Amino acid sequence: MKSEFTQPIGKISNINGQCIPLIGNDIDTDRIIPARFLKCVNFDSLGESVFEDDRKSLKGRHPFDLEKNKNASILIVNSNFGCGSSREHAPQALMRWGIKAIIGESFADIFYSNCIAIGIPCFTLSKKYIEQMQNYCDDQFLFLEIDLKTSLAKSNDLNLNLEIRESSRKMFLSGEWDATSRLLDNENLIDNKFNQLPYIKFNSHYS
Amino acid sequence: MSQDTLFDKVWNLHKVSSLPGGSDQIFIGLHLIHEVTSPQAFGALKDKNLKVKYPDRTVATVDHIVPTDNQSRPFKDNLAERMIETLEKNCLEHKIRFFNIGSGNQGIVHVVAPELGLTQPGMTIACGDSHTSTHGAFGSIAFGIGTSQVRDVLATQTIAINKLxxxxxxxxxxxxxxxxxxxxxxxxxxxxxxxxxxxxxxxxxxxxxxxxxxxxxxxxxxxxxxxxxxxxxxxxDEKTFSYIKNKLCAPKSEHWNKAITWWKSLKxxxxxxxxxxxxxxxxxVEPTVTWGITPGQSISINQQIPLLDDLSPNDKLVAKEAYEYMSFKPGQYIKDTPVDVCFIGSCTNGRISDLRIAAKVIKNKKVSKNVKAFVVPGSEKVATKAKQEGLDQIFKDSGFQWREPGCSMCLAMNSDKLIGNQVSASSSNRNFKGRQGSPSGRTLLMSPAMVAAAAINGKVSDVREFIN
Structure with missing residues (x-):
């Protein structure tokens, strides 16, 4: 757990940091942050509870507990990461622990949207390269420099072409990943749409 | 001739604009909120000095954290009490309609909205809950969103999303x-x-x-x-229309026929x-039971838990994890697995028809003495109806606990939790590690009828032996 947490803001074009591998397919958001920690009205204290049950059962051997990973910020995962519940508490907990970007074989849809909405770029890469990176992290440090303009990740020995959804990449580069103001720019269009929808008129609840 | 799916038609109708990079700005016709994923969204509105754009298009209820034994206020759990108070305050402040406990309309958000007639064909529906997909049963396009998107819907009634x-x-x-x-x-x-x-x-x-x-x-x-x-x-189809007809928020009088005509065009x-x-x-398809830690790891009641060699390379990793967590051996039969807890409820299977079939299975029988069995109706309306039909009595007579409505042990945010490595037969939707409140608790997903059969026998059973 890092001491100070600052929420990302504005344009995100480069992420540099140490990788932390987490092996497993279908790691769901209940595991990332168990439901009992959802009893809160803000996200502030979630970082310390990330993977709480998995960490307890591994008694200090979980990647998030290893001393060598304490400053890591790029999470390397396998397939369908973040499946299950839509709880944004999951990426919020990862972010508050110190994760700034995730590279994986694949991500669940809602988890992916939540990451984008809070400023965590998620990249995909083939199983082969993911496993290589995870193995590499076993006995050495892997530092990556990720450039969102080119989608390239570089280390001393590696040059990787990461994949990221084009809409997400553009939103990070322009700073519009925090979508509210961009959406509100179209206020007139929203009002027009509201007036055009057939069901608005025939719903008795909304008279 | 048009070759559009319902999805295309509803999506196009609600599209407000194309956003840079290829995502769409989509208008959300009905926004449902609850106590767990909304407080931070209201907080963000405050931080950004924004208002709720269309308060009439959002409807609230409370479900995840509510106790199902004693619902008197304040709740025994201070954190749960704080969450319901926050929701009450936010709804009051932003003039959002809130179906609170005791209103007669409270319950699990995905049970409540359809039974109030809020859920209708052709709408886009969003809620900070992944099981929002439920509402698609009516021909709406409904999906779960995270808290930042809840904030966006409150502030703009739209979200940025890539077309599926x-x-x-x-x-x-x-x-x-x-x-x-x-x-x-x-x-x-x-x-x-x-x-x-x-x-x-x-x-x-x-x-x-x-x-x-x-x-x-x-x-x-x-x-x-x-x-x-x-x-x-x-x-x-006709079943959809007749389900909606005369519900509280359904189109009435001259609007009804217009609504039907439009709904029919959406197919x-x-x-x-x-x-x-x-x-x-x-x-x-046969009665099906999960044996593992994802909802995909299931077998028919008479099948054996798959051997590692029978699985595709991609499934092996999670299967190994599942054998270990569940303490099951590959090749073992799922039938006759002893169960400790039987749970009937949730947004998947907590509706009146679910309670009816379970009651039919257990009528005049007793819950096995080793089993704790309980029923949590999906909503106050479901509970009322069940009582009118005498179902609550059938459950109580057989040894089930009859509870108040809420999400309960589907995700165990209230006091209903598995203890240690108990095995639960559950009519809910997720068998993830730790899902039902104990970090080593084990969940077997099945239909409510199968849960009822398991409760009687004290072990996983084939419900077809109970129904003639």
Whole structure:
């Protein structure tokens, strides 16, 4: 757990940091942050509870507990990461622990949207390269420099072409990943749409 | 001639603009909120000095944290009390309609909105909960969102989202006796896998789907997300219309006929173009039970837990994890596995028809003495109806605890939790590690009828032996 947490803001074009591998397919958001920690009205204290049950059962051997990973910020995962519940508490907990970007074989849809909405770029890469990176992290440090303009990740020995959804990449580069103001720019269009929808008129609840 | 799916039609109707990079700005016709995923969104509005744009388009209820034994206020759990108070305050301040405990309309958000007639064909529906896909049973496009998107819907009534592809899942023939919608959807998830739906909306269609009641259709769409599909839907038909008719928020008098005409036009066109089509024979589905730690790890009641060698390379990693966590041996039969707790409820299977079938199974029988069994109705309306029909008494007579409505042990945010490595037979939707409140608790998902049978025998059983 890092001491100070600052929420990302504005344009995100480069992420540099140490990788932390987490092996497993279908790691769901209940595991990332168990439901009992959802009893809160803000996200502030979630970082310390990330993977709480998995960490307890591994008694200090979980990647998030290893001393060598304490400053890591790029999470390397396998397939369908973040499946299950839509709880944004999951990426919020990862972010508050110190994760700034995730590279994986694949991500669940809602988890992916939540990451984008809070400023965590998620990249995909083939199983082969993911496993290589995870193995590499076993006995050495892997530092990556990720450039969102080119989608390239570089280390001393590696040059990787990461994949990221084009809409997400553009939103990070322009700073519009925090979508509210961009959406509100179209206020007139929203009002027009509201007036055009057939069901608005025939719903008795909304008279 | 148009070749649009219902998904295309509803999406296009609600599209406000194209955003840079290819995502769309989509208008949300109905926004549902609850106490767990909304407080931070209201907080963010305050930070940004924004108002709720269309307060009438958001409806609230409280479900995840409510105790189901004693609901008197303040709740014993201070954190739960604080969450309900925050929701009450936010709804009052922003003039949002709130169905609180005791209103007669409180319950699990995905049970409540359909029974109030809020859920209608052709709408876009969003909620900070992944099981929002439930509402697709009515031919709406409904999906779960995170808290930042809840904030966006409150502030703008729209979200930024990439258009999904559409996979039609054609279910031929019909379900056999003693086999239910839950079995069918578990079977589908097992066949396609838990991530096959990523990037897709699922259209469930075919004779087996047409045959299902609205509540059964909700069970199917509810679990789309467990197959990776954020959104699942079924084309509306006469059953849909008659379910909605006369509900509190349904179109009334002269609006009703206009609504029906429009709803009928929404059906996927004949010769619609799908990104993918899967066909399966529903008559071959048997009562199905999960044995592992994802909803895709399921088998028929008479099958053995798969051997590692029988699984595809991609499934092996999670299977190994599952054998260990569940303490099951590959090749072991699932039938006769002893259970400690039996839970009937949740947004998947906490509706009146679920309670009726479970009551039929247990009537004049006693819950096994080793089992703690309880029923949590999906809503106050479901509870009232069940009491009118005398179902509560049947449950109590057989040894089930009869509880107040809420999400309860589906995700164990209240005091209903597994203890240690107890095994639960559950009518809910997720068998993830730790899901039901104990970090080593084990969940076997099945239909409510199968849960009822397990409660009586004290072990996993074939409900077809109970139903004649």
């Amino acid at each position: 592809k559409v996979r039609q899942i054609w279910c031929d023939k019909k379900l056999s006796k003693g086999v239910f919608a839950k079995d069918l959807v578990l079977h589908i998830i097992n066949e396609l896998g838990v991530k096959a739906g990523v990037g897709f909306a699922y259209e469930f269609a075919g004779p087996a789907i047409d045959e299902l009641s609205m509540e059964e259709r909700m069970t199917i769409c509810n679990m789309s997300i467990e197959g990776g599909a954020r959104c699942g839907y079924i084309n509306p 996927s066109d004949e010769n619609s173009i799908y990104d993918d089509v899967i066909k399966l024979d529903a008559s071959k």
